[in-house]
Amino acid sequence: MASASPLIEVSGTPPQRGHDHGRQAAGRIRLGIGHYADQLRRSAFEHRHLQAAVAQYLPSIEAFDPDYVEEMRGIARGAGVAFDEIVLLNARTEVLRIAERQARGLAGFRDPEPDGCTGAVALPQATKHGQLIHAQNWDWKAECADTTVVLKVRREHGPDVLTFTEAGALARSGFNSVGISITANYLECERDYRTLGVPLALIRRKVLEQEHLALAMHAVYTTAKSGSNNMIVGHAQGVAIDFECTPDETFLVQADKGLIVHANHWQSPVALCKLKDTGVASTPDSLYRELRVREALLAHIGALAPEHFKQALFDDFAAPWSVCRPPRQSLSSNLSATVAMIVMQPALGVMEVAMLPALDRSFTTYTLTSSFRTLGSSRTAPER
Numbered sequence: 001m002a003s004a005s006p007l008i009e010v011s012g013t014p015p016q017r018g019h020d021h022g023r024q025a026a027g028r029i030r031l032g033i034g035h036y037a038d039q040l041r042r043s044a045f046e047h048r049h050l051q052a053a054v055a056q057y058l059p060s061i062e063a064f065d066p067d068y069v070e071e072m073r074g075i076a077r078g079a080g081v082a083f084d085e086i087v088l089l090n091a092r093t094e095v096l097r098i099a100e101r102q103a104r105g106l107a108g109f110r111d112p113e114p115d116g117c118t119g120a121v122a123l124p125q126a127t128k129h130g131q132l133i134h135a136q137n138w139d140w141k142a143e144c145a146d147t148t149v150v151l152k153v154r155r156e157h158g159p160d161v162l163t164f165t166e167a168g169a170l171a172r173s174g175f176n177s178v179g180i181s182i183t184a185n186y187l188e189c190e191r192d193y194r195t196l197g198v199p200l201a202l203i204r205r206k207v208l209e210q211e212h213l214a215l216a217m218h219a220v221y222t223t224a225k226s227g228s229n230n231m232i233v234g235h236a237q238g239v240a241i242d243f244e245c246t247p248d249e250t251f252l253v254q255a256d257k258g259l260i261v262h263a264n265h266w267q268s269p270v271a272l273c274k275l276k277d278t279g280v281a282s283t284p285d286s287l288y289r290e291l292r293v294r295e296a297l298l299a300h301i302g303a304l305a306p307e308h309f310k311q312a313l314f315d316d317f318a319a320p321w322s323v324c325r326p327p328r329q330s331l332s333s334n335l336s337a338t339v340a341m342i343v344m345q346p347a348l349g350v351m352e353v354a355m356l357p358a359l360d361r362s363f364t365t366y367t368l369t370s371s372f373r374t375l376g377s378s379r380t381a382p383e384r
């Protein structure tokens with residue numbers, strides 16, 4: 001069983017925010033670094049290789065937002081770890097893929113388990129109370145249940161942010177005080193890792209810092225990436241779009257019947273005409289995970305509530321390769337699981353998180369004061 005993710009609250013300048021994040025989450029940060037360092041060592045990826053990878057990415061990060069570099073340096077100081085190790089936590093998808101490619105010639109090498117993830121959004125017209133619901137199962141290394149935090153960022157200029165993330169990382173899933181929300185899912189195609197782009201965690205943070213939905217979507221649509229990724233961006237006032245991203249091109253998946261559901265295979269007909277889905281071979285369960293969640297939610301369309309999302313995401317059909325994945329051994333010797341279920345109601349400022357939900361269905365609630373009310377809102381949640 002995993003304990004609830006601690007709430008980490010930070011404010012001030014980027015270095016101050018980072019230092020407080022690092023100090024409060026130091027144990028979880030070190031544990032996370034240890035997990036990934038062990039995985040890298042199995043690929044014969046040494047610290048000097050990590051330093052080289054960080055040196056490659058740093059110009060792209062600085063050009064994207066130099067404040068993120070300062071915040072990561074602050075995290076490193078607060079946690080008493082190397083800056084390179086904090087960049088690893090924020091670019092772990094990219095660094096693990098670099099290590100994988102370097103290690104392909106090693107005897108006994110096996111590809112790492114990709115992030116799984118099943119995400120879903122219901123627009124207000126599809127829900128019982130007229131409020132957007134945005135949810136996700138995050139499938140990854142089971143041991144990461146002990147390295148997560150919920151990070152609340154108080155910002156002097158721009159909306160406040162609430163994000164569920166790995167300790168030491170700037171963002172993963174979450175929403176902000178003006179109702180913009182994001183979740184993300186693994187995707188893969190033959191264009192991946194030919195060029196350097198901005199690490200995915202930093203793009204997600206950029207989305208959550210935006211006051212205007214147009215600028216949040218611009219960050220997803222236009223930012224160059226190293227590898228493919230799926231990002232669902234929503235707004236509490238009734239808009240959500242799914243962005244299927246390659247490193248150099250973005251495809252859109254729109255809501256159908258007020259619903260978006262996405263797992264780990266490409267859905268856009270345009271994308272499927274232009275690229276090869278190379279990820280479904282390692283995540284074949286994606287094909288029915290998306291169907292199972294979609295069918296479960298469609299049964300309640302027009303009356304959807306958070307409980308319906310939880311029921312859909314708890315689905316154990318075909319376990320352990322199920323929507324809600326119990327810990328199981330992966331081909332790469334990682335213990336893979338649905339690490340967390342996240343259910344968000346941005347209009348109410350409410351995020352509910354269940355850790356290792358296949359083993360424990362209890363949720364912890366985290367809140368953020370919203371700066372508006374939708375037509376269907378009767379209240380905003382009191383902040384804790």
